[in-house]
Structures are given as structure tokens and as C-alpha cells.
Amino acid sequence: MKLCVLATGDSVYRYYKSIVIPFEQPRKVSSTAIVNGGYREDLTAVFNNDCNPGAGMECTMRAPTYQEHMRIITEEIGLDPATTAGMGTAASMENVAIHTECYQNLTVTAIVTGGIEVNGGRVGDPADYFKPIAKSTLEKPGTINIILVIDADLPPGILNRAMVTCTEAKTAALQELMAGSNYSTGLATGSGTDQTIVVANPASPLYLESAGKHSKLGELIGRTVLPAVKEALGKQTGLSPRQQHSMLRRFKRYGILEENLWQAYAGNTGKAVIKPKFLDVLHQIDSDNYLVTYAALYVHLLDELQWELLSGIEVRQAANELLTAAATKYGVEAPVIIGTCIDSCLKAWQSVLLTIIREKCREL
Structure with a gap:
């Protein structure tokens, strides 16, 4: 299925659980791909592949190493393993988000799939993976994979700078969604397995030597990647402003969870407790406008304390005021x-x- 035709003249296809872009002409490519990654000018195609075999099933490799696994996938989708760079993910290609922005004769397109519910994390979180040899299984699903296509010619260094700007835009999207890390109390900056491919067009008469935030190219990268990441996450797992309007989701990264609350409630209640009744009430108030607002402010106070932007005394005073407001609202x-x-x-x-x-x- 052809999804669109890019400004470079290359077509974007979806088939065999993959998003594929065969190149009509030579392209400059910088990528994090395991096979044929880094800076290349000899590639004939790039792709993004869904490795998920089905709901509830583990993503496993088809070969002893990840490199061999990706070569098998490349051949199956009809591409040359020697001149193709690809990315793997557990996100569905049906949930791809494609955003394009133009300024004069410059066009930038972001093609994104993603999900961070399973392995979204914050840079610097504690990690346990340190293996200089191949893994027996693929990384945990949840990767944000981005193919960024720029219809302009860029020198190699600026192509890499475009990837930096692209990464900043991805992180900005996660910040705006207040997406939490699964490994710390911090906000997520990405998943542990994010991958990016940036493509430039050396045939374009437009030659640019800047891709930072002060340049129009940098602006267009942000204006395509940021909304595309949000849309892809919304399609894949429902992560959205509406889903985040939840007291429990705001407190999740700080360990206030549904089951923990139930255990504390049951342990401090003298009479018989019915869990379904407890959960029903909890879910009723979880999205209450006042409680979500107080929760958002309260959690941010804890962030400010962790970042040493507010003192413990300042946070305690403001937190007590929020507790009073919440308690008063509910009597x-x-x-x-x-x-x-x-x-x-x-x-x-x-x-x-x-x-x-x-x-x-008691009221029920």
C-alpha cells in the first residue's frame, strides 16, 4: 500500500508489517541502524519493521544475532541487505503518523511509530544491560522510531545535527504529555530502544548548513517530529492529553499505584472491605477535574524538590496548602x-x- 509520495520523489509504502522507502536516486543517510548505520551515501532504501508476532507474544529474533535477524527481514521485504538500513519495533505500522511542513522550497517529513508504556525512560536512569555480544531476544517493545526526510542537500555534520534536533523534538513531545519513566521518578525522555533515520536529498538545489533551533530547517524538524510523535503514541497506546488527565497516571512514577492504594486501604479498614467497590470509587475520582489539577501541581512540587529548584520547606508549605484544598473539596x-x-x-x-x-x- 502506497502511503504517500515525498517531496524528494520517493514513495512511502506499507507492506509485510513494514514501512519502506525505496530511493529513486542516491540519498545521504545518517541513522542509528544496527545494519548499515551511521553516515552512508550508498543506500538504496530504508525501512521500519514491526517485529511483534502477535498480542501477548514475545518479540524473538529469527537468527543468532540481531544483525542477522535484520538481514533476514530486509530480504523478506524485497530489499538488498547490503544497501538497506532498517529499524525494528513492536509498534504496529498501522499506527504510523506522517507529518509534513514546508517553507519556501524546503520540505521536511517525519514518519513515526512508537510506544513508551513498557520501556519509556529518562536519560541517566539506572540500567542493567551491559553485553558486548548479541542478545538472544529483541529489546523490550516500545520503541519510538523516526524516519525524517529532508528535501535539501546537507553536509554530513549537519545531517547529524538534524538528528539531534529531531531527538530534542521527540523529548519535547514526551514532556508535553508528562510521560513518566518506568525506571525512576523522572519524566521520560524516550524509550530505551529508540531509533532514528535521517535522509537528505543531494540532488536538491537547496543546500543548507544549519539544522539547529535558530534555523528554518530546525524549526520544521520540530514542527513535524513533535506532533508526529504525539500522534503515533496516541494511536499505539492511547497516550494523549485525555489519557493523562488522571490522578493515578500523574503519580505513577512516584509509586502511588492502584494496587498499593488498595493494600493500604484494606490494611487500615477494620470491617470487611470489598475490593470492587474500592476500585470503583477510585476510578470515579481519578479523573475528577479538581483532583487531577491538585495532583499535577503536587507532583510538580516533588519534581522541583528533586531538581533542587525548591527547598524542602518551600515544598512542604505548598504541598500542605494543596492537601487542604483537596480535603476541603471533598469534605x-x-x-x-x-x-x-x-x-x-x-x-x-x-x-x-x-x-x-x-x-x-460510606456514601454508597
Whole structure:
């Protein structure tokens, strides 16, 4: 299936669980691809492949090494393994997002698939993978894969600079969605397996030597990649402003989870407790406008404390005011934070939340 024709004259196809771009002419390509990655001028095609065999099934390699696995995939989709760079992901190619922006005779297109629910993380998070040899299975699914096509000629260094700007745009999209890391209390900056391919057109009469944020090229990269990443994440896993309008999702990275709340509630309730009733009330208030607003402000206070932008005393004072506002809204008594650490703040929020749920359960 042909999805579109790029300004470079190359067509974008979707078939065999892949997004494929065969080149009509020589292109300059810079990529993070395991096979034929880095800077190349001899490639004949690039692709993005969905390695997911099916719902609930593990993504496994078709060969002893990832490089051999990708070569097999390349041949199966009818491309030359010697002159093709490809990326793998567990995201569906049906959920691809394609955004194009133009300025005068410059056209930039971002082709994105992605998901970060499983392995979204923040740069610098604790990691345990350190193997200089091939892995027996593919990385965890959830990669944000980007093919960025620029209809202009760029020198190699600027092609790499375009990849940096592209990466900044991806991270900006995740920041705007307040997507949390699965490995720390921080906000995600990407997934652990993100990949990018940047393509430039040496046949274009337009020659550019800047791809940073001060250049029009940099602006167009941001204006294509940022919305494309958001759209792809929304299609793949539902990650969107609407989904993020949730008290639980805002607190997830700080460990306030549905099951943890239930365990704390059940452990402090003297009479018989019905879990379905508890969860029903929790889900009812989870998206309440006031509670989500207070939660968003409260979590940001914890971030500011971690980043050392606010002191513990400042955070405690503001957090106590938010607790009072939330408690007053629901007609319950607010706990008072005594300490100046994150743990003290989290215990206080959990306390007021459980009190609200307890009162709601009594009303039913």
C-alpha cells in the first residue's frame, strides 16, 4: 500500500508489517541502524519493521544475532541487505503518523511509530544491560522510531545535527504529555530502544548548513517530529492529553499505584472491605477535574524538590496548602506534612486520598 509520495520523489509504502522507502536516486543517510548505520551515501532504501508476532507474544529474533535477524527481514521485504538500513519495533505500522511542513522550497517529513508504556525512560536512569555480544531476544517493545526526510542537500555534520534536533523534538513531545519513566521518578525522555533515520536529498538545489533551533530547517524538524510523535503514541497506546488527565497516571512514577492504594486501604479498614467497590470509587475520582489539577501541581512540587529548584520547606508549605484544598473539596480532614522529604509528601497525599475514598464508600 502506497502511503504517500515525498517531496524528494520517493514513495512511502506499507507492506509485510513494514514501512519502506525505496530511493529513486542516491540519498545521504545518517541513522542509528544496527545494519548499515551511521553516515552512508550508498543506500538504496530504508525501512521500519514491526517485529511483534502477535498480542501477548514475545518479540524473538529469527537468527543468532540481531544483525542477522535484520538481514533476514530486509530480504523478506524485497530489499538488498547490503544497501538497506532498517529499524525494528513492536509498534504496529498501522499506527504510523506522517507529518509534513514546508517553507519556501524546503520540505521536511517525519514518519513515526512508537510506544513508551513498557520501556519509556529518562536519560541517566539506572540500567542493567551491559553485553558486548548479541542478545538472544529483541529489546523490550516500545520503541519510538523516526524516519525524517529532508528535501535539501546537507553536509554530513549537519545531517547529524538534524538528528539531534529531531531527538530534542521527540523529548519535547514526551514532556508535553508528562510521560513518566518506568525506571525512576523522572519524566521520560524516550524509550530505551529508540531509533532514528535521517535522509537528505543531494540532488536538491537547496543546500543548507544549519539544522539547529535558530534555523528554518530546525524549526520544521520540530514542527513535524513533535506532533508526529504525539500522534503515533496516541494511536499505539492511547497516550494523549485525555489519557493523562488522571490522578493515578500523574503519580505513577512516584509509586502511588492502584494496587498499593488498595493494600493500604484494606490494611487500615477494620470491617470487611470489598475490593470492587474500592476500585470503583477510585476510578470515579481519578479523573475528577479538581483532583487531577491538585495532583499535577503536587507532583510538580516533588519534581522541583528533586531538581533542587525548591527547598524542602518551600515544598512542604505548598504541598500542605494543596492537601487542604483537596480535603476541603471533598469534605474530609487534611493531613499535615511534618517532614521535608519526598516520602513525607507522598504519604500525606496517599492519606488524604484514602480518606476521600473511605468517605465515598460510606456514601454508597
